[in-house]
Amino acid sequence: LDEPTNDLDVETLRALEEALLAFPGCAVVISHDRWFLDRIATHILAFEGNSQVVFFEGNYQEYAADYARRHGEEIRPERIKYKKLTR
Numbered sequence: 001l002d003e004p005t006n007d008l009d010v011e012t013l014r015a016l017e018e019a020l021l022a023f024p025g026c027a028v029v030i031s032h033d034r035w036f037l038d039r040i041a042t043h044i045l046a047f048e049g050n051s052q053v054v055f056f057e058g059n060y061q062e063y064a065a066d067y068a069r070r071h072g073e074e075i076r077p078e079r080i081k082y083k084k085l086t087r
Helices: 010-022 034-040 060-075
Strands: 043-048 052-057
Touching (some): 034 060, 043 060, 052 060
């Protein structure tokens, strides 16, 4: 499923979650909806920077904590420093 939560109302989203949780097989879900992933994911295949692919057992929140632990300060965004223009 590619971005399955984009245009769903609350009731339809709940029905989708319940169907996925009850499904006995495997489903590949591609989503930016972290809350949705937290509720339905049991394993994550994450495409991280530098062409790394990481297989993680757990939900999104657990993956995010593991990512922060593995990368530490490296994950903090850096502010761009601008040089003053001189005329």
